[in-house]
Amino acid sequence: MGTLLLDPIAFSIGGLKVHWYGLILGCAALVGLLLAVWEGKRFRIPQEFFMDLLLLGVPSAIVAARIYYVAFMWDDYKDNFWDVFKIWNGGIAIYGALIGAIICAVIFVRRRGYNFWRIADICAPSLIVGQMIGRWGNFVNQEAYGGPTTESFLRDNLHLPSFIVNQMNVQGTFHHPTFLYESLWNLVGLILLMILRRQKFLRAGELFASYFIWYSIGRFFIEALRTDSLAFQGASWLASFVNGLWTPMTWLGFEQGYLAPSYGNVRISQLLALGIVVAAIIFIIVRRSTVRDLPYYSDPITSTKVAAADALPVMGGAAESEQAKLSKTEETTVEELAEAPEDKKE
Secondary structure, eight states: OOOOOSOSEEEEETTEEEEHHHHHHHHHHHHHHHHHHHHHGGGTOOHHHHHHHHHHHHHHHHHHHHHHHHHHTHHHHTTOGGGGGOGGGOOOOHHHHHHHHHHHHHHHHHHTTOOHHHHHHHHHHHHHHHHHHHHHHHHHHTOSOBSBOOHHIIIIISOOOHHHHHHTEETTEEBOOHHHHHHHHHHHHHHHHHHHTTOTTOBTTHHHHHHHHHHHHHHHHHHTTBSSOOEEOOOHHHHHHHHHHHTHHHHTTOOOOOOOTTTOSEEHHHHHHHHHHHHHHHHHHHHHHHOTTOOBTTSOOOOHHHHHHHHHHHHHHHHHHHHHHHHHHHHHHHHHHHHSOHHHHO
16 A cells, blocks of 8 residues: 555544445445436336345445455465455455346346346446446545556646645555546446437447447556556467557557566456457347347336236226126116016016
């Protein structure tokens, strides 16, 4: 840890210390929920559905993110096992969080009778806004920063305010605010997703795929600036291939952050980002060409379980209506007999 200028502890309640990191993540989740509820109203999806999804999805995401990070950093935790649970000190991987959240969402959404891709589309802006806000937790903790740079680059070239520049001074050396780069990238991505989801050509599942494409492209280029990347020892051709794709960043005056040889030569997040971009593009192409009657994003969203539940009162009402008709017929018959002449009664 460097020279923290911001206190990572927001306030204390007795012996309980409330960290800014947790508050920021909570704020990110809340904003994401509001966005999903707002868009869900267009499709008449009850807000309780998204609240339940959040209550299950956030813990799943945090647990999976921590497992993902610890798995690749096991040597740092095997002798200090209790540190595994200290997530307030940072150390959660966003791709691990996405894996946990998606697994939880697939199970939950299907149990509620909805199509997963339709709900995933609605939640895509929520995911990217959550990441946009959540990165400021790294800022407060003074972590996930990039390689060394100069104060003049931060102040004069990027025109950053002093509170950011000062926090990027880690033990006397200024570093790239990669948290800010990613946060701004996600802000642009949020705007694009909001515009894209109003386009008539968009099919179900494609907004979710677009989110992954946009985020992963940014993550590929920003990740190489960082000095704390998870990595592995890959083939030399693979490392050269990844570094070659990153070359355009050098034209803009950036340099890759230091990667300890003991960690490896290929950054896991970079390689994963490339794989996700390719997989998402193939997903869109193959799905459009093979799935018949692929719904559009703007098409109505229905739950098979809600539809089944609604059908029961309708059927019951029809039965009651038929019974009422029979009763009315019987009453009419009795009245006609009562008013009929005596000879017809016999």
